[in-house]
Amino acid sequence: MQYDPPLQEHELQSFRKLFAVESVFMASEGYFQNRNIANFRQFAVSFIEEISKCENFDAFVPYLALNYFDRFISRHELPRVVTSTDEENAILLVISCLTIAWKMRIKSFNADLFMTARKLRLDRISFRKMEFHILNALQWRMLSLTPICFAKYFMSLLNLTPWNLAPNQRSVYEIIIRGQAEIEFTQFKPSIIAASAVLTTSLKLFPSRFEELKVTVSSSEFVSQEELLQCMNLMEMKCKTASSALLLPAQQPGAGSSVQSQEENIHRVGKKTVGEIEEVPAVAASSDNLFHGPLMNFELQWTDPQQPRPKLTSESIFPGRDLSDDSCLRSSRFGGFFKCCPILDWLA
Structure with a gap:
């Protein structure tokens, strides 16, 4: 198994700042x-x-x-x-x-x-x-500061080459964004949701190593093990009750009304x-x-058309x-x- 280089010290310091203020958002x-x-x-x-x-x-x-x-x-x-x-x-x-x-x-x-x-x-x-x-x-x-901002940290923490592949990163983003439709996820910090999404994707990519990877993530200085477990359980439950909608392969969204771009580069409000x-x-x-x-x-698959x-x-x-x-x-x-x-x- 090949490895990606871990986060550099200046990157880690930046993430520490994010973890310190995430509750504001x-x-x-x-x-x-x-x-x-x-x-x-x-x-x-x-x-x-x-x-x-x-x-x-x-x-x-x-x-x-x-x-x-x-x-x-x-x-x-x-x-x-x-x-x-x-x-x-x-x-x-x-x-x-x-x-x-x-x-x-x-x-x-x-x-x-x-x-x-x-x-x-x-x-x-x-x-x-x-x-x-x-x-x-x-x-x-x-x-x-949303869970998307913290996904890179946890993917780098696991240090596995497949995270470099766009489809695997995309799977994490799909789980995060599709799960937002459920109000229950608003009780968790963005970083906890990101960690749960990365582990949920890891279960699909590396099922034999999942327990090892879960220990790695839960041992992070920024992660509450209790909150992580609660969030993962909720994520798993929502995946099942929604016919695994959170984990379905992505599809190209249907074409809708086109949003044209003909305005100045800066939008002023007030x-x-x-x-x-x-x-x-x-x-x-x-x-x-x-x-x-x-x-x-x-x-998005936020709602059930039925x-x-x-x-x-x-x-x-x-x-x-x-x-x-x-x-x-x-x-x-x-x-x-x-x-x-x-x-x-x-x-x-």
């Missing part, structure tokens, strides 16, 4: 246990998956958008940007998380062209206000540029460039609030938004 404690919020999140999962479909699909974009959603909604109330209904504000929040993620990923992303391609008639002022609410609430920390939001250790920023192309061009699409209710938007009048859920306003977007037929 998690949802709040107990978020995964709130059933009402879970309903709202499931709507967001389905909505983001549907409207993010496009040519040259990049799975990291909806993945990052859902990270923003989790961090925001677990700590903050829904901003009242649109004056018509809470429901429409909720939809605007989800779309804004996605557009911010796309701006962080692609400098030339054009939000107006994105909306036009999907026939989403949003008021531009309200849209920008919602983006600004999200940016401020997350303190402009939009270069999120007084700051999205591209200048937050400085993170170089290892995280530089590794982001490695995740384009074939490594991220796979279907299952009913989730409904958005005021109870899920505002958990614990008693709303005796649900007439707001039947609104047909929002600039024709409900009529022009087939996705919003879910809410009728």
Whole structure:
């Protein structure tokens, strides 16, 4: 068996910085246990998956958008940007998380062209206000530390040559991104999810050495053995209950609406540029460039097309609030938004 060179000392120091601050980029404690919020999140999962479909699909974009959603909604109330209904504000929040993620990923992303391609008639002022609410609430920390950022550390820790092969790295990313659809994973640190995904992939690649590799990962100074075991058990359970969807070979995503690029390289929201939001250790920023192309061009498989699409209710938007009048859920306003977007037929 051949070996890759281990991480250099300067790389290890960079990862130490990441491990020290990763909790900042998690949802709040107990978020995964709130059933009402879970309903709202499931709507967001389905909505983001549907409207993010496009040519040259990049799975990291909806993945990052859902990270923003989790961090925001677990700590903050829904901003009242649109004056018509809470429901429409909720939809605007989800779309804004996605557009911010796309701006962080692609400098030339054009939000107006994105909306036009999907026939989403949003008021531009309200849209920008919602983006600004999200940016401020997350303190402009939009270069999120996700499990993707920690995958290289654990792959290097195992020190096996096959990790150099793109299909094997891609398998790790698939498990991480597809698993994000389950709210239960938000209880774990990004590094724990990354370690679990690497070990899950190792079980397929090196079944005879799996126990040895598990000891190596669990012995890392950055890993809690108890949390790792819990996360791996959950990952295994979700793989089984979802007909191993997390471990299925990736397929090329179906062609959807094309997102054209004809905007300036820097997107400005409020007084700051999205591209200048937050400085993170170089290892995280530089590794982001490695995740384009074939490594991220796979279907999300977040939802089961055979299952009913989730409904958005005021109870899920505002958990614990008693709303005796649900007439707001039947609104047909929002600039024709409900009529022009087939996705919003879910809410009728």
